[in-house]
Amino acid sequence: LDYQHVQVPFEITLWIMLASLAKIGFHLYNKLPSVVPESCLLIFVGLIMGGIIYGLNDRSPPVMDSDIFFLYLLPPIVLDAGYFMPSRPFFENIGTILLYAVVGTIWNVFGIGFSLYGICQVKSFRLQDVSLLHNLLFGSLIAAVDPVAVLAVFEEIHVNEKLHILVFGESLLNDAVTVVLYKLFRSFCEMPTIKSMDVFAGIGKFFVVGLGGVLVGLSFGFTAAFTTRFTKDIRVIEPLFVFLYSYLSYLTAEMFHLSGIVAIISCAMGMKRYVEANISLKSHTTVKYFMKMWSSVSDTLIFIFLGVSTIGENHEWNWPYICFTVIFCLVWRALGVLVLTFFVNRFHVNTITSKDQFIIAYGGLRGAICFSLVFLLPDFHRKKLFIAATTVVILFTVFVQGMTIRPLVDLLAVKRKRESAPTVGEQIHIRFLDHLLAGIEDISGHWGQYYWKDKLEYFNSKYLQKILLREYDQPKSSIVLLYEKLERKHAMELAQAGQLGHGLAHPSFLCSAFLCSSSDRTVITDQKLEDTPNPDVLDNMQEILARNLYRIRRTGPAYNRHTLPGDSEILILRHKSL
């Protein structure tokens, strides 16, 4: 038995296997995921595992190493979030999101820190050796809303898009503030005296961290887009570039003590548009599924480790401190949301209703980031107290808030995500309104969001697209892309349903074949890469698709004056499409 040789990879694989099997297990029993969110179940499994290991070895189980968490487990989740972030609602609400992320987090940190210090002053709690600085340090790591936990819970409750993007965007962007404050207070702990210059340096550092992260991310993103411009002949490794560049941006930002999360998000959002236009359809699918898979595995592992690490001798229990921590977290978040929303609603047309505010406040889940940060604290004699408090807060927010948020959403009748298929007409009209609003804003001299959006689009089309996109592939408007996607889907459905056969001979058959071939160009070229299929099969497929595409077009009265519609066919097709 050569266990030593394979130990590390073997154990890692076993953990991942356990995580995935647990996930299968939950979904086998249908009712469970609707009542209890997955994250709770995973922590529960982790607790059981931790208990087993503790019982067997009679020592503390392996605590999740902060390095492993920050370097390996967190980036895939954040990359997945950033890449699939719907950029339109995000940028429409960016002001609000930034306000919540920056000002809200600072408010929470100082609020929690100071009030906990006040608690420590009470003599009967025996906590007087916890200094103000320690409390502020603790506040800085516990105040931040965690993107992993928020994602896990909100993904299952399907609230309306604006609410989702507000909470989620805030949880992602507050990393910049958390990083700065945490490092600041930690260095203050080690410095003998604190001058006011240091405080100002801290504030300046925040801007450096945030903006630096964005710059690093964008530069890597554009480099990635530029690289994919040349990958026409090596389609197979295209997905790799997406992952490599994003991970590099994260690591580079961490190396310079900038915010890695902000960097990876700006990298993903910056490169998405251009990379998707450059890479083939298959690479795109690969990227999508790999990202989802990795982030899912990471997510599961994080929660299981959270459960495992809870068991053990790392905790020092002190009832008042812990209870008050939980209470203050809730109270300060609610206050923060209320005050900030009051300001936001005065400047914005899109008001945030009080129901939304409640969900935002209630959805402030803490998660694994706090947990890792608390383990990174320097060893001082009260560290175990902080670990215990953090664990309780995390378990409380994930279990109690995570489980009750869905019934609350139902109870309060919060506006839900609309589950309707996108229609081309809607896209056209929305685009129309965009242009209209931009024009009106120009006339009234108001620099609103449409103005900036228009300017960005102009800049994009004039400069960026020329550099970052491949020469002959002119970018298609999103209206055309949506139309093609819908037609293709419809054609596939009809082909599968067996609607082949007797087609009418139409003169416009050729132009519909042209339509089909231009939109399916990428598919055909990809197939050429593999074993060359039968040219007959190819023609047949093209013919089928073309015929069916043509049919869809003709469900209305004929605009083509060369042919006469066959009445019965139209009736059947109309029924099918409705």
Add this chain to the structure above:
Amino acid sequence: LSREDFQRIPELAINPLGDRIINAFFPEGEDQVNFRGFMRTLAHFRPIEDNEKSKDQNGPEPLNSRSNKLHFAFRLYDLDKDDKISRDELLQVLRMMVGVNISDEQLGSIADRTIQEADQDGDSAISFAEFVKVLEKVDVEQKMSIRFLH
């Protein structure tokens, strides 16, 4: 204000809908618009306030109600003012918005699909009611609102 004054705004010149927007400010056949008329058109874009909804139940609808906003947008599509968006009018707008590298047939099929999705009374044109229905899921009140003078 005359048309040339509007056309001097640089961003409006590159806006695909620039001409139509300018035309919307000028009432039938006139070449000048005074401040009142200018304001009336811009009033369509005032955000909707809650207290106004209950006040004006009996009187004429305020200019910034949802249906008036949609009517304004509809009038920008409908150049010949027959209260319908015909396929040609839709094609013109599409051509302006989508760009030059799409063939006419593709554009035609997109227009056909749009009409097919929206058309309920089978007249192969989009009437105002059908237009409203397509946009019922879109939050028009908040989209078409600009906070002037706050």
